[in-house]
Amino acid sequence: xxxxxxxxxxxxxxxxxxxxxxxxxxxxxxxxxxxxxxxxxxxxxxxxxxxxxxxxxxxxxxxxxxxxxxxxxxxxxxxxxxxxxxxxxxxxxxxxxxxxxxxxxxxxxxxxxxxxxxxxxxxxxxxxxxxxxxxxxxxxxxxxxxxxxxxxxxxxxxxxxxxxxxxxxxxxxxxxxxxxxxxxxxxxxxxxxxxxxxxxxxxxxxxxxxxxxxxxxxxxxxxxx
Amino acid sequence: xxxxxxxxxxxxxxxxxxxxxxxxxxxxxxxxxxxxxxxxxxxxxxxxxxxxxxxxxxxxxxxxxxxxxxxxxxxxxxxxxxxxxxxxxxxxxxxxxxxxxxxxxxxxxxxxxxxxxxxxxxxxxxxxxxxxxxxxxxxxxxxxxxxxxxxxxxxxxxxxxxxxxxxxxxxxxxxxxxxxxxxxxxxxxxxxxxxxxxxxxxxxxxxxxxxxxxxxxxxxxxxxxxxxxxxxxxxxxxxxxxxxxxxxxxxxxxxx
Numbered sequence: 001x002x003x004x005x006x007x008x009x010x011x012x013x014x015x016x017x018x019x020x021x022x023x024x025x026x027x028x029x030x031x032x033x034x035x036x037x038x039x040x041x042x043x044x045x046x047x048x049x050x051x052x053x054x055x056x057x058x059x060x061x062x063x064x065x066x067x068x069x070x071x072x073x074x075x076x077x078x079x080x081x082x083x084x085x086x087x088x089x090x091x092x093x094x095x096x097x098x099x100x101x102x103x104x105x106x107x108x109x110x111x112x113x114x115x116x117x118x119x120x121x122x123x124x125x126x127x128x129x130x131x132x133x134x135x136x137x138x139x140x141x142x143x144x145x146x147x148x149x150x151x152x153x154x155x156x157x158x159x160x161x162x163x164x165x166x167x168x169x170x171x172x173x174x175x176x177x178x179x180x181x182x183x184x185x186x187x188x189x190x191x192x193x194x195x196x197x198x199x200x201x202x203x204x205x206x207x208x209x210x211x212x213x214x215x216x217x218x219x220x221x222x223x224x225x
Numbered sequence: 226x227x228x229x230x231x232x233x234x235x236x237x238x239x240x241x242x243x244x245x246x247x248x249x250x251x252x253x254x255x256x257x258x259x260x261x262x263x264x265x266x267x268x269x270x271x272x273x274x275x276x277x278x279x280x281x282x283x284x285x286x287x288x289x290x291x292x293x294x295x296x297x298x299x300x301x302x303x304x305x306x307x308x309x310x311x312x313x314x315x316x317x318x319x320x321x322x323x324x325x326x327x328x329x330x331x332x333x334x335x336x337x338x339x340x341x342x343x344x345x346x347x348x349x350x351x352x353x354x355x356x357x358x359x360x361x362x363x364x365x366x367x368x369x370x371x372x373x374x375x376x377x378x379x380x381x382x383x384x385x386x387x388x389x390x391x392x393x394x395x396x397x398x399x400x401x402x403x404x405x406x407x408x409x410x411x412x413x414x415x416x417x418x419x420x421x422x423x424x425x426x427x428x429x430x431x432x433x434x435x436x437x438x439x440x441x442x443x444x445x446x447x448x449x450x451x452x453x454x455x456x457x458x459x460x461x462x463x464x465x466x467x468x469x470x471x472x473x474x475x476x477x478x479x480x481x
Contacts, residue, residue: 110462110463110464111463111464113461113462113463114461114462114463114464114469114477117461117476117477118469118474118476118477120476121474121475121476155356159355159356173259173323174357176258177258177259177323177324177325177357178356178357180258180325181325181326181327181356181357184254184281184282184283184325184327185327185328187280187281188281188327207468208468208473209468210468211466211467211468212466212467212468212469214280215440215466215467215468215469216466217268217269218268218269218270219464221258221261221265221268221269222269222271224258224259224323225258225259225260225261225265225269225271225314
């Protein structure tokens with residue numbers, strides 16, 4: 001069931017356990033019941049008393065009201081988070097590739113190159129999870145479903161073509177503003193996952209998405225300003 | 226105890242309900258990135274002690290019509306504080322404001338104010354904006370330091386997004402795209418040219434002479450670090466970030 005993904009830090013690093021109590025178990029059962037109504041493949045979680053600790057890097061921790069699935073099972077949020085991330089990677093990769101050929105600022109090029117190679121590995125992991133669970137890579141096409149979680153990426157072929165045609169003096173600013181939009185979205189997706197996802201490895205992945213994007217954004221803002 | 230349990234139940238139901246119900250689209254988000262708005266200066270670390278805005282500069286959303294930098298809401302009041310060390314960008318008699326958008330929603334108008342005077346308005350008539358948005362605004366008649374309030378009025382909600390930009394008008398042209406960056410175009414990136422803040426812990430030496438992997442440090446290809454006692458060689462020049470630890474980024478670091 002567990003995808004072959006890197007999990008150097010288990011969920012124990014992310015979340016502290018707390019002894020479960022009976023009311024909490026009832027809540028978890030209710031949550032799982034509702035989740036199963038939503039059509040996802042959530043399975044009962046053996047442990048019901050977990051809560052997020054304030055150990056998320058440099059950010060107020062998400063307030064969780066649902067336990068961690070220590071058996072590695074996933075819920076609808078885990079799936080939606082990964083699908084929304086999957087929708088970002090291809091357009092982001094095209095933007096990042098343009099930076100390599102069009103930017104004249106070495107700092108921009110270097111940051112873009114590092115983001116490009118790390119996101120390529122992330123995408124492989126995301127694909128491995130979703131295909132392992134028998135889920136489509138594409139998110140639900142209803143945009144309203146995602147609007148409250150940052151929206152789906154707005155960078156289509158038209159925007160990528162426009163960036164490729166940008167005047168050299170405008171390229172870096174256009175590129176950085178497009179990528180900033182992407183990375184802010186990823187932070188919002190990760191926050192959604194950290195609030196209501198249950199799969200331990202995906203939660204750990206969301207923590208990394210949150211912290212890397214939150215580190216990239218200040219660098220990009222300094223370059224765009 | 227009972228109260229907190231009830232709240233937990235409610236929030237659990239709310240979370241689950243949000244997965245089931247098609248909520249109305251409402252979360253357009255955006256802010257001005259250049260010249261750097263107040264929330265951009267908070268998010269970039271240029272101005273410290275900004276509170277939660279550092280995590281979501283795109284979220285200064287409040288009912289339309291406010292003249293405050295935070296839109297008059299209960300959050301992000303730091304943005305209204307004129308005594309904070311906001312950096313004013315030097316501009317000529319016109320300036321181009323560039324927006325980062327994380328969601329594109331139908332737009333009524335974009336408005337720009339200096340004091341109580343609306344110096345520019347762009348009417349999108351309900352159109353969906355592009356993936357990025359730029360407006361060039363004339364500041365003729367102004368000189369010296371000013372604060373521009375920008376309002377992005379969403380077409381199909383009662384809300385707007387707010388950004389304040391501090392400027393010094395006159396005595397120069399438009400801001401250069403990268404004011405202080407003088408990138409070395411030919412030389413390979415040097416590890417010491419890190420733009421990061423100066424508080425990075427000093428790397429400790431390891432028996433092999435490699436340094437401990439440290440976020441905020443710029444690493445060149447071939448640099449060797451240790452992480453949890455294991456040595457890695459840098460494959461791709463980059464500035465290290467939390468979340469880019471060597472064991473989880475095989476594209477950046479090769480175990481040696």
